[in-house]
Amino acid sequence: QLQKRVRTGGYMRLVVTKKNSKEIAYYRSLLVGYSTIRRLRSTVKRCMNMIVCAAARRLLVTSPRRSRIVQGTMSVSATKRSTSSTSLHASFPVKEAITKKLTESLSPTHLEVRNESYMHNVPPNSETHFKVIVVSPAFASTKTPLARHRMVNSVLSEEVASNGPVHALSIVASTPEQWDAMAAAGKSIGPSPSCRGGDGSLPDKRS
Numbered sequence: 001q002l003q004k005r006v007r008t009g010g011y012m013r014l015v016v017t018k019k020n021s022k023e024i025a026y027y028r029s030l031l032v033g034y035s036t037i038r039r040l041r042s043t044v045k046r047c048m049n050m051i052v053c054a055a056a057r058r059l060l061v062t063s064p065r066r067s068r069i070v071q072g073t074m075s076v077s078a079t080k081r082s083t084s085s086t087s088l089h090a091s092f093p094v095k096e097a098i099t100k101k102l103t104e105s106l107s108p109t110h111l112e113v114r115n116e117s118y119m120h121n122v123p124p125n126s127e128t129h130f131k132v133i134v135v136s137p138a139f140a141s142t143k144t145p146l147a148r149h150r151m152v153n154s155v156l157s158e159e160v161a162s163n164g165p166v167h168a169l170s171i172v173a174s175t176p177e178q179w180d181a182m183a184a185a186g187k188s189i190g191p192s193p194s195c196r197g198g199d200g201s202l203p204d205k206r207s
Helices: 021-062 064-088 093-106 137-141 145-155 176-184
Strands: 003-008 011-016 110-115 129-135 168-174
Touching: 093 110, 093 129, 093 145, 129 176, 137 145, 145 168, 168 176
Parallel strands: 129 168
Antiparallel strands: 003 011, 110 129
8 A cells, every 4th residue: 555645735645556445534534633633722722822821911001110111111202202292393483583683663555574594504494594585675775785784783682692592694675666666676695604614613714
């Protein structure tokens, strides 16, 4: 007799060349027992996994040290979320002060206060470099750009002082007529040039 065991679909199938009813019945019982054992093994494995998971959860809840670790992790994640939300909704008091003072003093028809600090070697959310675009009838009495810049600087004297928060202030001051003519010509005010180390970020050439 020649027996071959062939694995098919995770089960053992017996191929017998000479039909012997007793041997066929014997191997059939072995095959049934084998499949039963496999089912029992998978069931026991699932039960053990469930027991281990339940025990781990119980240990995590009841153990004071584990509870402190979990609470610490939750507090750290909450702190990160609050920090990120604060950075997204950060307040800019210097920009607000500049906008308020220019609005109250010059009554502009158009006002832009651009925070260009990100273009310089400063920390994030800094308020050190600004560009203001002011269009006001108050500039009609002054003919030169220098006189208009002095008017704006006098309004923002606290901010642009030597000990003030603003390190650099770029000013574009014009009358409403000049602004309308520039808009009709399709001209616009672009950003200031990128920083090239004028704030001290580059090493001294003499060193």
